[in-house]
Amino acid sequence: MDVVVDFFNNNQEMLIGFGIKFIVAIIIFIVGKWLSRLVSKTISKVMLHNGVDSTVTSFVASLVYGIAFALTVIVAISHLGFNTTSLVAILGAAGLAVGLALQGSLSNFASGVLLILFRPFKAGDFVEVAGVAGVVEEIQIFSTMLKTGDNKAVVIPNGNITGGVITNYSTKPIRRVDIVMGVSYDANLADAKKILADVVAKDERVLTDHDVTIGVSELADSSVNIVVRPWVKSGDYWPVYFSLLENMKVALDDAGIDIPYPQVSVHMNKEEQNEK
Template identity: 75%
Template sequence: MESITNWITNNQELMISFGIKLVVAIIILIVGKLVARLVSKGVSKILEHKSVDQAVISFVASLVYGIGIAIVFIIAISHLGFNTSSLVAIVGAAGLAVGLALQGSLSNFASGVLLISFRPFKAGDFVEVGGVAGIVEEILIFSTKLRTGDNKTVIIPNGAITSGTITNYSTKPTRRIDLVIGVSYDANLAEARQVMADVVAADERVLKDPAVTIGVSELADSAVNIVVRPWVKSADYWPTYFDLMENIKVALDKAEIEIPYPQVSLHMNKENENEK
């Protein structure tokens, strides 16, 4: 007991100094925790002001808070006199290992944040992304869910979306239909164009402005190709497309204007029977 008392007496200044450092370290932890929470809430408000998805806001806020707490803890330990270099190295190595292991998921997450933040498309849009065309059903943090025309659900990683071309067919109120109709070389082109123009004009879904374009686009191997380019509302695109294709075919048949099959002309030379 006497030895303990003597040790306390001899190290009294050291104990007081350590006690003060411990109190300061605890204060650093408490104040740092409050600051980390305030910074996290500030980041959340900024993201909410920019209309970022709530799932992203929650994740980013938690990440900022966690990083803040880690920094405060290291500062507090350092204030007590401990060497934090090894601790920082271990944390850095662990973070690097986790990052390498989850690089695919982190890439998809970062892409999800970009999609939600910049909104190249939204739920309900008809898009073509990652080689798949369909209606956007849901934009998640790591992937996007599409519904195809034949009612299949396709889930595409967000990284594959942002690394490729995004085609959004729903951003504009109108779309142009591009039809290519081939007629025979023997056909009267002026009459063929007029027949097509009459069919287009008879469809009430075709817009008057911009005006429809009808003209010869190519002298192909088996036919003269005529382009028909009317404008319609985006919602009417496919119904109008299918109806125009059918109605033009029927009108050309009625006008006896041939839509030729692919054909090849074969020329044969008759050899002189006396030649051998």
């Protein structure tokens, strides 16, 4: 007991100073933990208010809380007089190792967050991404699932999506149908264009408040190509495309206007030699 009393008497100033530092460190820890939770909850509320996916919101909020709490612990320990340089170096090295090991997954996760935040497409949209066209069924953290026209489920890593071109066919309410019909060089172009215009006019799904473009687009090797460009609702695109293509073929056949197939004309010159 006397040893303890002597130690306290001889090191009174040091112990009091350490006690004050310890109390301040505890206060830093408590306040820092409270602030970490407050920042995490605030970020979570803001993300949910902006319509961010709940899974992403929870992950980001937890990540922010973990980083803020780790900083709080480091500051509290540093206030006690301990050297935290080695601890920070160890944590940095561990984080770097984990990041390198999971760089592919982290890239897909970051891309998933971007897809959810900026919403270039949503579930139910018909899109073409990473060389695959289909309807978006689900946008997950690391990948996106599409359903193709032949009812196949395709899972695409989010990193492949954000790293390429995204074509969303469902964003706009209307689309332009582009059809190219080739007619013979012997055909009367005015008659051919009138026939194609009549076919388009008979389809009630074609929007009448948008002009229909019909004109010669190319003088090809075997045909004169006429482009037909009506406007339709996005949901009617393929039905109208197939219907118009068939009806135009039938109408041109009925009018006796040929739709030529690729052909090559060969001209031969004969030279007559007089034998002497």
